[in-house]
Every structure is written in structure tokens, then in C-alpha cells.
Amino acid sequence: MIKPALPYSLRASTVHSHCVQEDSLSPPCATGRPQFPLLICGTALCPTLTMTTICSAGHLTIRAAEETDIPLIARWRSDPRVIEFYSGRDRPLGEAGVRRHYFDRSDVPPAGSVHEYQPCVAEVDERPIGFVQFYRLRPADSEEFGYRLPERTFGLDLFIGDPSLWGQGFGTLLIILTVKYLTTEKGVKRVVADPRADNPRSIRALEKAGFRRVRKLPAHEKFEGALQDCWLMEYP
Numbered sequence: 077m078i079k080p081a082l083p084y085s086l087r088a089s090t091v092h093s094h095c096v097q098e099d100s101l102s103p104p105c106a107t108g109r110p111q112f113p114l115l116i117c118g119t120a121l122c123p124t125l126t127m128t129t130i131c132s133a134g135h136l137t138i139r140a141a142e143e144t145d146i147p148l149i150a151r152w153r154s155d156p157r158v159i160e161f162y163s164g165r166d167r168p169l170g171e172a173g174v175r176r177h178y179f180d181r182s183d184v185p186p187a188g189s190v191h192e193y194q195p196c197v198a199e200v201d202e203r204p205i206g207f208v209q210f211y212r213l214r215p216a217d218s219e220e221f222g223y224r225l226p227e228r229t230f231g232l233d234l235f236i237g238d239p240s241l242w243g244q245g246f247g248t249l250l251i252i253l254t255v256k257y258l259t260t261e262k263g264v265k266r267v268v269a270d271p272r273a274d275n276p277r278s279i280r281a282l283e284k285a286g287f288r289r290v291r292k293l294p295a296h297e298k299f300e301g302a303l304q305d306c307w308l309m310e311y312p
């Protein structure tokens with residue numbers, strides 16, 4: 077089992093880590109990819125990949141979710157062990173639901189547009205392990221959170237799809253990498269998340285990634301039939 081290494085250093089780059097291993101300052105890992113320094117790449121299609129990579133660090137890659145991921149995401153989004161903590165066991169999403177929710181959203185303009193919504197799949201050594209999405213918050217969200225958010229504030233949320241991988245640092249690393257991408261590549265000033273107050277694993281992973289609890293949001297999310305308190309958490 078690969079345990080992600082923390083902390084790490086960051087070096088901006090427009091190329092993928094596995095495309096520049098000769099230039100890496102550190103020896104390649106067992107897969108032939110360099111583990112460090114962290115190389116952040118802007119969204120670009122690598123000639124050795126068929127998928128659109130957003131950023132990568134060592135073994136971990138975040139790539140844009142594509143329609144071919146719908147069966148996988150539906151499997152995760154209907155697994156009661158996962159949705160017990162994410163969206164609720166009363167709201168499993170099958171393939172049609174995943175398509176509607178992530179790929180046919182008329183209310184959310186796609187990446188590159190003003191709200192810059194991006195659903196992503198996280199992979200460790202090309203094995204999909206989870207899902208992360210980020211999106212630019214709208215003025216209405218400022219009201220919801222009860223104070224004025226800076227101009228370029230993004231929200232993120234995530235899950236690791238295989239519960240046997242929980243508690244090994246992957247979630248923290250995925251948050252760190254997403255935040256580094258948003259702040260260094262997309263000029264994002266603040267990233268927020270609003271985990272439910274009764275999800276200590278999620279809160280702890282966010283804190284380890286540099287988020288801090290800002291305020292309790294009472295009755296913020298309808299979850300499994302009841303309104304639940306959440307924490308507004310901010311980075312930095």
C-alpha cells in the first residue's frame with residue numbers, strides 16, 4: 077500500500093511529472109515517476125495520457141472526470157458506506173443520476189466559464205480512488221455563509237470511493253493538491269468547505285491540509301431527512 081508522503085515542496089510547471097522525470101531533482105519512484113518535487117500542471121492533454129490531467133504530485137493525479145467515468149462514479153455514489161458521509165444513504169445516484177448531476181448541469185456553467193465548475197477523478201498510479209469537485213462561489217453563497225467572501229473564492233468537496241483506503245492520508249493529500257492547483261494556477265484567493273459537524277474524519281483531513289474552522293453553520297444541510305449543522309472551513 078502506498079502511503080502518500082507529506083509534507084512536500086511545490087514547483088510550478090506546465091508539464092506533467094511523468095513527462096519530465098529526467099529533469100526531476102529526485103529519483104523516480106517504483107512506478108518510474110518522480111515523487112518530488114511536486115509538479116503542478118495546468119489543464120492540458122499529455123501525449124502519453126488519454127485523459128485530461130489537471131495536476132499531479134508523486135503518485136497522485138487529479139484529472140477531469142469524463143463521461144466514461146459515469147459507471148465508476150455511480151458505483152461510489154451508491155455505496156452506502158460512502159454516502160453515509162456524503163450526500164446521504166437516502167440519495168444514492170445511479171448512472172443516469174450521475175450523468176444528470178455532474179455532466180448535464182444546466183444550472184452550473186462548465187469549467188472555463190464564470191463559475192468554473194470542475195468534477196474530477198483522483199488516481200493513485202492510474203488507479204481511480206476518489207472524486208473531488210471545485211467551483212467558483214456565487215454572491216448568493218456569501219449570504220448563505222453569513223459574510224462577504226473574497227472575489228475569487230472556490231468551494232471544494234470530495235470523497236475517497238473505496239472505504240478501505242480511508243485513514244491513510246489520501247484525502248488530506250487530495251485536498252492539499254487541489255488547493256495548491258487552485259491557488260497557484262487559477263488565482264484563487266480563498267477555498268472553503270462546509271463539512272457536516274458530525275464528520276470528524278473530513279474535518280480533520282481539511283485541518284491537516286491547512287483549513288481552519290471559521291464558524292458553525294446551524295441546520296445548514298439537509299442530510300438523511302434532517303437539517304444538520306456544518307462547519308464553514310477556510311483556506312488560508
Ligand SMILES: CC(C)(COP(=O)(O)OP(=O)(O)OC[C@H]1O[C@@H](n2cnc3c(N)ncnc32)[C@H](O)[C@@H]1OP(=O)(O)O)[C@@H](O)C(=O)NCCC(=O)NCCS
Pocket residue numbers: 158161162233234235236237241242243244245246247248249270271272275276277278280281
Ligand atoms: C473524508 C475523507 C475524504 C478523508 O480522507 P481520508 O484519506 O480518510 O483522510 P486522512 O487519512 O487524510 O485523514 C483522516 C484523519 O481523520 C482522523 N479521524 C478518523 N476518524 C476520526 C474520528 N472519528 N474522529 C476524529 N478524527 C478521526 C484520522 O485519524 C486522520 O487524522 P490523523 O492523520 O491525525 O490521525 C474520506 O474519509 C472519505 O471519503 N470519507 C467519506 C466521504 C466524506 O466524508 N466526504 C467528505 C464530505 S465533506
